Amino acid sequence: TMKIALLQTTLIWENPKANRNHFEEKINAITENVDLIVLPEMFTSGFTMNPSTVAEPMNGETILWLQSLAKAKNSAICGSLVVTENNNFYNRFVFVFPSGEIQFYDKRHLFTLAGEDKVYTKGNQKLIVDYLGLKICPLICYDLRFPVLARNIEDYDLLIYVANWPKPRINAWDILIKARSVENMCYTIGVNRIGFDNNNFEHVGHSQAVDFLGNYILEPQETEGVFVVELNKEKLIETRKKLGFLNDRDSFELKTN
Secondary structure, eight states: OEEEEEEEOOOOTTOHHHHHHHHHHHHHTOOSOOSEEEOOTTTTTOSOSOGGGTOBOTTSHHHHHHHHHHHHHTSEEEEEEEEEETTEEEEEEEEEOTTSOEEEEEOSSOOGGGTHHHHSOOOOOOOOEEETTEEEEEEEGGGGGOHHHHOOSSOOSEEEEEEOOOGGGHHHHHHHHHHHHHHHTSEEEEEEOEEEOTTOOEEEOOEEEEOTTSOEEEEEEOSSEEEEEEEOHHHHHHHHHHHOGGGGOOOOOOOOO
């Protein structure tokens, strides 16, 4: 089994230091032992199209802070932030192990409606993280609308989506998280922010956890909080063996545009 804490909260606009302090307070308040802590998309800044104001290198303050916290809590911590590398900006999902090791995924589907594709460089590599016996596929917000990228050809156990998904389209978020769980026969966790951003977009959270048959482990939450769920890999494997739906999946090749 794996215990995972979902952190749903407001974000302070384009202020990495204030957001780090805010999250550190919440993380240090977690009293039970958890294996993984999940933060929202762009947790140091909110969903900004001004990357130069908040971007950090991979040896910057936020990464060092995450490594220190992960070690202190003996828990992996993950979420996305704005990273600068080789004169490009990335919306990068980082998975920080308690040991300090880091694996990362760069958002592939950039949100053209907000012009994310104009200021960020898209990723072209899918990541599968192997952690405590679970294979985890991390994705970011708009990726949720594109099932081909998420298709479970690696027999992963858990999909994680981190997001700044606004209130007017929250119904799509709920539907698609369930759909990804059912079609991939995996656990799916979605962590979204709450509150208004500086563009006056409202976010109502709906952070949630769904099992491999589309049942809620944690129903969509609308309040600020830390929500802990427990996943059971044995039940997942048992159900996959019994039903065998993944055996009939299509084979395909994913090409970069």
